[in-house]
Amino acid sequence: MAVHFHEEDLPAGVLAPGAIAVDTETMGLVTPRDRLCLVQISDGQGDEHLVRFAPGSRFDAPNLKAVLADPARLKLYHFARFDLAAIEHYLGVTAAPVFCTKIASKLTRTYTDRHGLKNLVNELLGEDISKQQQSSDWGAPVLSEAQRDYAASDVRFLHRLVAIFEARLAREGRTAVAQACFDFLPTRARLDLAGWADQDIFTHD
Numbered sequence: 001m002a003v004h005f006h007e008e009d010l011p012a013g014v015l016a017p018g019a020i021a022v023d024t025e026t027m028g029l030v031t032p033r034d035r036l037c038l039v040q041i042s043d044g045q046g047d048e049h050l051v052r053f054a055p056g057s058r059f060d061a062p063n064l065k066a067v068l069a070d071p072a073r074l075k076l077y078h079f080a081r082f083d084l085a086a087i088e089h090y091l092g093v094t095a096a097p098v099f100c101t102k103i104a105s106k107l108t109r110t111y112t113d114r115h116g117l118k119n120l121v122n123e124l125l126g127e128d129i130s131k132q133q134q135s136s137d138w139g140a141p142v143l144s145e146a147q148r149d150y151a152a153s154d155v156r157f158l159h160r161l162v163a164i165f166e167a168r169l170a171r172e173g174r175t176a177v178a179q180a181c182f183d184f185l186p187t188r189a190r191l192d193l194a195g196w197a198d199q200d201i202f203t204h205d
């Protein structure tokens, strides 16, 4: 198990075939304002890859974009809506098809309102992840060891969580509705980018 750090693109051929876990770190929550700093990827085999983008980056990352846009690779996220918008805005690709563990959690763990990644990893896998570095300076010239570890841990557990949620969704008869939500997520992200971030267009008012 190792964390691999890369500048400006993923090397070719470093990922096993199949689903990949994806996360992003940015300068903040306002996507067009707050630049994309880091994309984290895991193929579920034990290693994590961190791709760092410098200030003023042209986001010329053909290997990363090809992997993210590959329709044959399911992309696993926790809160895909945010990552899809950041990837679409900065890298110009739609990183689908999607499985989102936050949506799967909301559709199955109806006994709680605690749907953070830390909560899921703790309850379902019995592991502990620190969220201490979540709000840190991802644009810093050098990322600290703590930042790299945190960034890697955000994709480390997603394959195992997805396996559990697939079983839970099937058990509760909600696989189809979950899939429909996942399929809609790239559109939801585009609505965020286009100015409908805070408005629910499905409500009457």
Ligand code: MN
Residues within 6 Å of the ligand: 023, 024, 025, 151, 154
């Ligand atoms: Mn993260």
